[in-house]
């Protein structure tokens with residue numbers, strides 16, 4: 001069971017959205033607006049004031065960090081004096097905090113235009129400072145009615161503030177994942193926020209005017225703020241609160257320094273959350289990944305750097321553990337003091353036991369080695385192959401012995417291959433790769449016949465054969481009269497198409513597998529007539545095992561998979577100006593349709609090989625009849 005409360009704010013997100021504020025006020029029915037904005041948002045506030053015209057009742061220009069009550073009271077006087085019925089706040093957490101403090105006292109609706117990534121606009125919580133003490137309270141009155149995210153307003157946010165409030169947002173998301181109230185909805189918001197921030201913050205540090213990175217960071221701020229508004233936070237937030245409140249450390253920088261160390265402290269008791277965070281960051285271990293991310297950014301790394309005295313660590317630990325609160329790991333004084341000592345000196349957390357080594361740099365080096373490849377597609381294919389292979393080796397913790405076995409396996413796969421035996425195609429087929437490539441390449445149009453893999457038994461240039469001939473002359477098996485047509489998707493016949501047909505004999509063998517056989521058997525090349533039709537005799541195909549006396553067979557044995565293919569006839573239909581169709585028709589009711597060893601069966605290719613009563617025209621009985629229309633498209 002879980003509980004999730006969606007906070008009912010209306011959100012407008014985009015570039016240039018500041019312009020919608022008057023419309024949003026109209027929706028709310030507001031007529032006397034208080035505009036709150038500090039110096040950093042003065043220009044945006046001036047524009048908004050102009051746009052509001054007579055709706056603007058008053059302005060307040062000094063929102064203050066941590067929402068001191070005396071500042072709120074000055075703004076409240078304006079609310080009363082001007083009969084204000086709505087507040088618009090443009091700025092960071094400080095401007096939002098003031099709007100919330102006013103709403104707490106008057107319940108006036110709020111339109112918030114955030115310009116940092118702190119996320120306060122998404123929470124029903126207000127923190128206020130009185131006589132130097134900050135307290136928080138939660139009330140539905142405090143939750144803003146409308147949030148207008150305008151990416152343009154964040155382009156000028158200085159890099160240090162951007163990074164500090166971005167990491168603040170990441171902390172909301174991280175702690176949401178191991179919160180006592182964690183739930184699957186908030187988890188998704190949190191993971192998306194972490195992913196977006198990890199990618200956006202380095203880009204913002206490199207180029208603060210990168211509008212795409214700013215968009216991602218602001219989206220992440222929204223998501224992370226929603227996490228903060230939905231579930232309770234833990235150790236990290238409390239610790240930052242204590243350090244900020246009792247030792248006068250700068251709020252934002254404290255967050256940035258403490259986060260990886262708080263994560264490392266909680267990691268042993270929040271393994272699943274850490275695993276998911278690590279995965280979102282593409283790293284083996286979450287706390288060190290966050291530490292490394294921050295180490296790559298121009299932000300302070302140690303509490304010593306921002307002025308905490310070493311002698312204060314014990315006192316800080318005592319304060320931080322004085323009142324119990326929900327946290328995945330028990331808060332012990334010694335444990336917290338040790339955590340703080342790490343944060344104080346800025347040392348990299350030790351990865352959790354059993355964490356695989358971080359090989360991202362090695363992978364990147366190999367990928368970088370392809371940077372000069374002139375063919376961009378070749379560069380992409382090789383880079384992605386290396387990333388995937390490295391990741392596979394890491395994720396499976398591949399041993400030297402297993403690697404050697406794989407090399408030996410591939411060597412044997414090559415050695416057994418010849419002109420008539422293609423073990424690599426078999427390997428690709430039995431791993432489903434051929435079918436994946438086939439679907440991507442050939443089956444993107446729903447109104448044409450689905451394609452199927454070519455398979456290893458196609459031989460170029462089968463003998464040209466007259467319509468009506470019998471491919472199976474003299475072979476045992478149930479006679480099959482095949483009457484098919486090739487048309488375009490709208491039914492227009494396709495005459496003169498070259499149709500290659502090949503299939504197995506009654507024992508399940510193709511001619512190329514029978515060295516004593518002289519010449520092509522059960523394979524032919526036809527041409528469709530003026531109506532796109534093609535008729536010939538053959539025999540009903542049987543299920544057959546793929547050649548399983550090689551490495552692929554050993555693999556199937558090892559995994560206890562059978563080597564059988566469902567019974568089918570192959571067709572390749574080609575005509576200049578048309579897309580060549582390579583496909584197979586499967587016998588409805590045949591064996592192995594649901595466990596075809598090369599994953600080649602598609603619903604649209606299972607067809608009736610209808611049993612007929614009475615003798616065939618040439619007197620044989622019983623016999624069967626196959627009718628099918630192949631739909632091909634122009635190239």
Ligand code: NAD
Pocket residue numbers: 038039040041064065066067091092093094095097115116117118119120121123124125126127153154155156157158161165228251252
């Ligand atoms: P802030 O609003 O004080 O902004 C930080 C600094 O950045 C300020 O100097 C501000 O003038 C400047 N700034 C803001 N936007 C700018 C822009 N676009 N361009 C240039 N400069 C800009 O602080 P913050 O980091 O946004 O938020 C922190 C505050 O929010 C703290 O008081 C914190 O407690 C509170 N907060 C509350 C909640 C909650 O749920 N109640 C959640 C998160 C944060």
